Amino acid sequence: MINHNGDLTNNDTILKTTNRGFAYGDTLFETLKVSYGKVLFWEDHYFRLMASMRILRMDIPMNFTMEFLESQLLATIQANDLEQATTRVKLSVYRHAGGLYTPEDNGVGFIIQVWPLASDFYLFNDAAYEVDLFKDYYVSPSLLSTLKTNNKAINVVGSIYAQENTLDNCLLLNTNKHVVEALNGNIFLVKGNDIKTPPLEDGCLKGVMRKQVLDVIEKSPNYVLIEDHVSPFELQKSDELFITNVITGIQPVSKYRKKEFDNQVAKDIFQKVNTLIRLTS
Known part of the structure; x- marks a missing residue:
């Protein structure tokens, strides 16, 4: 069942052309992970959604409170008999129909979809995981690129490219030829005690798991956080690479071209994030 504007229905053809x-x-x-009725990092997801709606000049309904939307998420999970499981949830907010490029109405509707996940917890995956650059198209270094919209053509084409070349993922570049992010998450580079990630100004997604990792690194005396442009040449010089998103958590990269990587720092950050989740549960 899906949730369309608060109505739970089995009708998956509700959207008009x-x-x-x-x-x-x-x-x-917003893509969320919900574990046994707890929405992980819900506050961060909610405020990102509200900020994104303001940037796109969508009208925010008075009832779009944290409590209301969380109750709709949990009602959808319950309607699918998944309250005793861990689920992937997609909360979509769309502008009302009407108009061409210029909308007739800035009001919004929403749809919530849920899928069960195989694993209840974040598990550290140290299996082989190979990436390369995707250079056919580039990300614009702008505020709009940091939003989770359904304008994801570069991610779709990049994913097909990865599949055709037996890669696990690809890294995207912006128009300034800086490394921005992976197809499905933010990228971090480790060199000694320095952990570097592209700044939002380069056009990377304002990821919720990225925020958790940044907080962990900033509070750790063992690491130095750097938010700065990442050159493709830095990738092969790094000790480690890892990718973050809210579904997987932290995914270490084992190989980029001819360079193979360790994952000890990624594992340490992963453990610290899991501790953070337990403390806030």
């Missing part, structure tokens, strides 16, 4: 998400990509979404 006039829906602005379909017609113009005029939709924001």
